Amino acid sequence: MNSRLPRFIQTNPSLALFALMATALSGFGQTFFISIFGSSLRDTFELSNATYGTYYSLATLCSAIVLVRLGTIVDRWSLANTITLALGLLGASALMLGTAAHWLLLIPGFFLGRLGGQGMMTHIGFTAASRYFERDRGKVMALTVSGLPLSEALLPAAGGLILAAWGWRSPWLLGAAFLFLLALPLMRWLARDARHPSEFRSHTHEDGDGASASGFTRRQALRDPGLYMALPGVLAVPFTVTAILFHQTAIAEIRGWSLEHIALAFSGYALGHFLMLFVAGPLVDRIGARRSLAMGLYPMVAGLVVMALTHAVWTPFLYLALTGMSQGFAGTAGNALWPERYGVAHIGAIRSLAQAAMVLSTSASPVLAGLALDAGVTPAGLGLTLAGATVAASLMLLLVPDTPSSSTP
Numbered sequence: 001m002n003s004r005l006p007r008f009i010q011t012n013p014s015l016a017l018f019a020l021m022a023t024a025l026s027g028f029g030q031t032f033f034i035s036i037f038g039s040s041l042r043d044t045f046e047l048s049n050a051t052y053g054t055y056y057s058l059a060t061l062c063s064a065i066v067l068v069r070l071g072t073i074v075d076r077w078s079l080a081n082t083i084t085l086a087l088g089l090l091g092a093s094a095l096m097l098g099t100a101a102h103w104l105l106l107i108p109g110f111f112l113g114r115l116g117g118q119g120m121m122t123h124i125g126f127t128a129a130s131r132y133f134e135r136d137r138g139k140v141m142a143l144t145v146s147g148l149p150l151s152e153a154l155l156p157a158a159g160g161l162i163l164a165a166w167g168w169r170s171p172w173l174l175g176a177a178f179l180f181l182l183a184l185p186l187m188r189w190l191a192r193d194a195r196h197p198s199e200f201r202s203h204t205h206e207d208g209d210g211a212s213a214s215g216f217t218r219r220q221a222l223r224d225p226g227l228y229m230a231l232p233g234v235l236a237v238p239f240t241v242t243a244i245l246f247h248q249t250a251i252a253e254i255r256g257w258s259l260e261h262i263a264l265a266f267s268g269y270a271l272g273h274f275l276m277l278f279v280a281g282p283l284v285d286r287i288g289a290r291r292s293l294a295m296g297l298y299p300m301v302a303g304l305v306v307m308a309l310t311h312a313v314w315t316p317f318l319y320l321a322l323t324g325m326s327q328g329f330a331g332t333a334g335n336a337l338w339p340e341r342y343g344v345a346h347i348g349a350i351r352s353l354a355q356a357a358m359v360l361s362t363s364a365s366p367v368l369a370g371l372a373l374d375a376g377v378t379p380a381g382l383g384l385t386l387a388g389a390t391v392a393a394s395l396m397l398l399l400v401p402d403t404p405s406s407s408t409p
Contacts, residue, residue, distance in 0.1 A: 096108060138336055
C-alpha cells in the first residue's frame with residue numbers, strides 16, 4: 001500500500017498524517033476561528049472592542065511566554081504524550097469558553113486555546129516533520145503546512161453555521177467533544193510507532209531516512225549570530241500578514257471597497273497559500289530552506305507595493321493572492337530552516353523559541369499597524385514601509401553564513 005503513496009511520505013505515512021493533522025487541529029486555537037465569535041462574546045459579556053482585544057492580546061502574550069519553557073517537552077516526552085497534553089489544553093479551552101458564565105473566564109479560555117492551538121499543536125506538528133523526515137523534508141513540511149489552509153477553509157464555516165443554528169456556545173462544546181473523543185485517540189494512534197526523542201541524543205546513529213542524531217542545543221543556537229540574522233526573515237510574513245489582515249476592514253473603508261468585495265478577495269489569498277506549497281517544498285529540498293525563504297518573501301513585497309500604489313477593484317485580489325504565496329513559502333521554508341541549520345536532537349527547544357517569537361510578533365503587529373493608521377499613515381505608506389522592511393529581512397537571510405558559528409554540537 002505504501003508504494004502507492006508519494007515517495008516523500010512512504011517512510012512513515014502515519015507520522016506524515018500526524019504532522020498534517022496537528023497543524024489542522026491547531027485551528028481551534030487560531031485567530032481565524034476564534035474571531036467569528038467576537039461579536040457574540042462582546043454582546044454577551046458587554047465588552048467594548050478595545051477591552052475584548054486587550055484580553056485576547058494579553059492571553060496571547062502569556063501563551064508565548066509559557067511556550068518558551070513548555071515547548072521543550074517535545075525533546076523529552078514521547079510524541080503520544082506531548083499531543084495528549086496539547087489536545088488537553090485545546091479541549092479545556094473549548095470547554096471553558098463554551099461554558100463561560102463570566103467575562104473573567106474568557107482570559108484563561110483564550111490563554112489555553114492560544115497555548116494549546118497556535119502554540120503547542122503547530123509546534124508539535126512542525127517538530128515531528130523536522131525530526132522524523134530528513135529526506136525530502138521540504139515536501140513533508142509543505143504537507144504539514146497545508147493543514148492550516150485546510151483548517152481555514154473548514155473550521156470558520158462550520159463554526160459559523162453551528163453558531164447561527166444553535167448559538168455561540170454550541171460550536172465550542174461540540175469542538176471540545178470532537179477533540180477529546182475523536183481527535184485525541186486518533187492522534188495517539190498515529191504516533192504509536194514514533195521513536196522517543198531521547199533516541200536522537202543518546203548516541204550517534206541514523207534513522208530510516210539517514211538523519212543524523214547530532215544537533216545543536218538551544219544554548220548553542222542562541223550563541224549563533226546567524227539565528228538573529230535569520231529571525232527577521234522568518235517573522236516577516238506572520239508579522240505583516242497579521243497586521244494587514246487584522247486591519248483589512250479599515251483599509252477597505254479608506255479605499256472604498258465593500259466588505260463583501262474583500263471577503264471574496266480572500267479566496268485568492270487561500271489559493272495562493274495552498275498552491276505555493278507545491279512549489280516551496282521541492283525548492284527547499286533543492287536549494288535549502290534559507291535561500292528558499294529569501295526568495296519566497298518577494299511575492300509579498302510585490303503584493304504590498306500593489307496595495308500601496310493601486311486602488312482598482314482588482315487590487316485586493318492581486319495583493320492578497322501574492323501575500324498568500326509568501327505565506328506558503330514562509331510556512332514551509334521557515335519551519336525547515338531550524339532543523340536544517342541546527343539538527344534535530346534539540347529541535348523542540350529551538351523551535352519553541354522561534355514559535356514564541358512568532359506569537360509575540362503577531363501580537364504586536366496589529367497594535368503597531370493600528371497606531372500608524374490612527375496617526376494618519378495611509379495604507380500606501382503602511383504598505384511601502386512593510387515592503388521595505390521585508391526586503392531588508394530577505395537580504396539579511398542571504399547574508400547568513402551557511403555554517404553556524406557557535407561551538408560544534
